[in-house]
Amino acid sequence: MKKKLFYIFISFTITSFSQTGPGGVGARDGSSSLIVWLRANDLNADGDISNNPANGTLISTWSDFSGNSNNFTQSGTRRPTYNTAGTFNTARFDASTGAAKFMNGSISGIYANASTFFVTNPVNNGNSHSLFDHSSASLRVEQWRNTNRVGFTRYGIADYSTAIVSPFGINSIISYHKTTGSSLLEVRVNGANQNLNIGSTTAGIPLDRIGRNSSGADEASGDFFEIIFYNSRVNDAQKIIIDNYLSAKFGSIAVINDVYNEDDVAAGNFDHDVAGIGRVNSSNLHNDSQGTGLVRVLNPSNLNDNEFFMWGHDNNAFLMNTGLNAPNIIKSRLNRVWRVSEVNTSGASVDVGSIDIRFDLTGITDVSTANLRLLIDTDNDGLFDDETPISGATDLGSNIYSFNSVNSLTNNNRFTIGIGITTVITNRKITYRVNN
Ligand SMILES: [Ca+2]
Ligand SMILES: [Ca+2]
Ligand SMILES: [Ca+2]
Ligand SMILES: [Ca+2]
Incomplete structure (x- = not known):
């Protein structure tokens, strides 16, 4: 009898909130594993896409739409630029000149059980480029050094490169997925995916900041349209749903399914x-x-x-x-x-x-x-x-x-x-x- 009640409770907790996250996966009220959702078409995350800053504005805050207020911030010359000149509004990280552009999260850490999605159009400006970065690990749209491959780095331990070509100049959906207890990190880039063995079950997906916080190698580079983070790996059906949601939103980007x-x-x-x-x-x-x-x-x-x-x-x-x-x-x-x-x-x-x-x-x-x-x-x-x-x-x-x-x-x-x-x-x- 006790066991039966337990299952009823679990079933209730799964369905009790409406699924208002990306594609309907997760909720926007802070109750789900959706802990960060940054949308360049709604920079202040108020649900209104008509009150964004003017083209060229330096971005001090990219507000979180997940309901957790996990905003990303920056000041001074390190700020990315708001760009409205293209089909889709973006946060533009220019790695070609000056100090590295990056944004600091309100939360941080390494997540051994997580999923994260980026919609980005990366620009090839140097030897390597990062997505999320942390003092001990980094997601790389281009793995060190000039590999032209998407990868993952554990600082001081190893670089892990996929065989997937860095999608420079292409509107792309790049996602990383890892489960607790596994040393495999799934990397998905548009129509391709690969499981990387990152050599540790406790290593995971970093969330400290968008881009490396020092100039030179690993700077964030290019346009970021949307960034999503779940602190529990989404399942295989949810991956497909989120991929299709993002693909439809951003001009039918190629996806695996x-x-x-x-x-x-x-x-x-x-x-x-x-x-x-x-x-x-x-x-x-x-x-x-x-x-x-x-x-x-x-x-x-x-x-x-x-x-x-x-x-x-x-x-x-x-x-x-x-x-x-x-x-x-x-x-x-x-x-x-x-x-x-x-x-x-x-x-x-x-x-x-x-x-x-x-x-x-x-x-x-x-x-x-x-x-x-x-x-x-x-x-x-x-x-x-x-x-x-x-x-x-x-x-x-x-x-x-x-x-x-x-x-x-x-x-x-x-x-x-x-x-x-x-x-x-x-x-x-x-x-x-x-x-x-
Ligand atoms: Ca808005
Ligand atoms: Ca059926
Ligand atoms: Ca009809
Ligand atoms: Ca489609």
């Missing part, structure tokens, strides 16, 4: 607030996700090995509008549309079963369980007016509405919500029948 192709130009660039659920096997799964957007998906009824369900939107305004393509009984429809990939790691369609899909409709007025409709473009022709609106939402409070056990969303489908034209029904029995 592309399980979301709605970010492609041909699919319509559903690049925004991408999140997902998925499963590699029974010990590597992720079945509840929200991410940075307003849609949460959970409770898949048939999420098998090698199945992923990911979604993202077109960045249209989160506003209800009349006159948009919708069935006649829909009075107004959301401008924003989402699109779904429900595939395996080879890109073939799969079925994760029915799902619960929740919408945070804060800011949308006149919504009720009686008039809210889920619109799914089941025939995938890009139009909603030929579909049957789905009713039966439940009100979970705080403006969150859930459609439970939805089974009509399939690979490549678009979805959105509408407000139906309803007549007031005073007989409560009839109301319940309608909602069922």
Whole structure:
């Protein structure tokens, strides 16, 4: 009996917070293993991407979006520069002139059980370049000395180089993963990965600062778009989800397993607030996700090995509008549309079963369980007016509405919500029948 209660407790703690981290992995309230999340498109981490500094501003603080206030700071000539000239805003570390640019974290240490992700466009300015650095270890986008290879260093012990070429001049997702008790460090760079044996189970991923704190070798170099740190290694399904979230956000960067192709130009660039659920096997799964957007998906009824369900939107305004393509009984429809990939790691369609899909409709007025409709473009022709609106939402409070056990969303489908034209029904029995 005691054992059973223990399992119930664990299950509760895993699902009790909403998954608002990158791609829906981890939470942004300080309750999860997501301990650092730096986003160059929201430098002050207030959730508003419209109040960033001007191009060329020296960056004194890069604020943490993880909910932990683990901000990175610098002063004087060591500061990187805020750059808005390209497609994506970046923190630019120029290693070509002057003193080394680096930023100090609010927390520090070596993490033997951790995962960290960088979206960066590194510049080749010298013999070696670092990502996170610490007095005893360093993550290297270029391993010492002029190897043109991604690697890892334990200062005073050894340099560990992968065979993966440093992606100079390329927008890249570089991640490192290590588990307690293992001496293997997985290094992933865009479409490649390699396990490095770093000779120690207690060695780990450093977090003190971005870039080496001395001029010359190992300086951070190039543009940094986003940096993520989990103080517990994410599982293999979560790695794939985070890779796909970052890839979609930053112009479809190549990843090892592309399980979301709605970010492609041909699919319509559903690049925004991408999140997902998925499963590699029974010990590597992720079945509840929200991410940075307003849609949460959970409770898949048939999420098998090698199945992923990911979604993202077109960045249209989160506003209800009349006159948009919708069935006649829909009075107004959301401008924003989402699109779904429900595939395996080879890109073939799969079925994760029915799902619960929740919408945070804060800011949308006149919504009720009686008039809210889920619109799914089941025939995938890009139009909603030929579909049957789905009713039966439940009100979970705080403006969150859930459609439970939805089974009509399939690979490549678009979805959105509408407000139906309803007549007031005073007989409560009839109301319940309608909602069922
Ligand atoms: Ca901001
Ligand atoms: Ca993709
Ligand atoms: Ca399935
Ligand atoms: Ca349709």
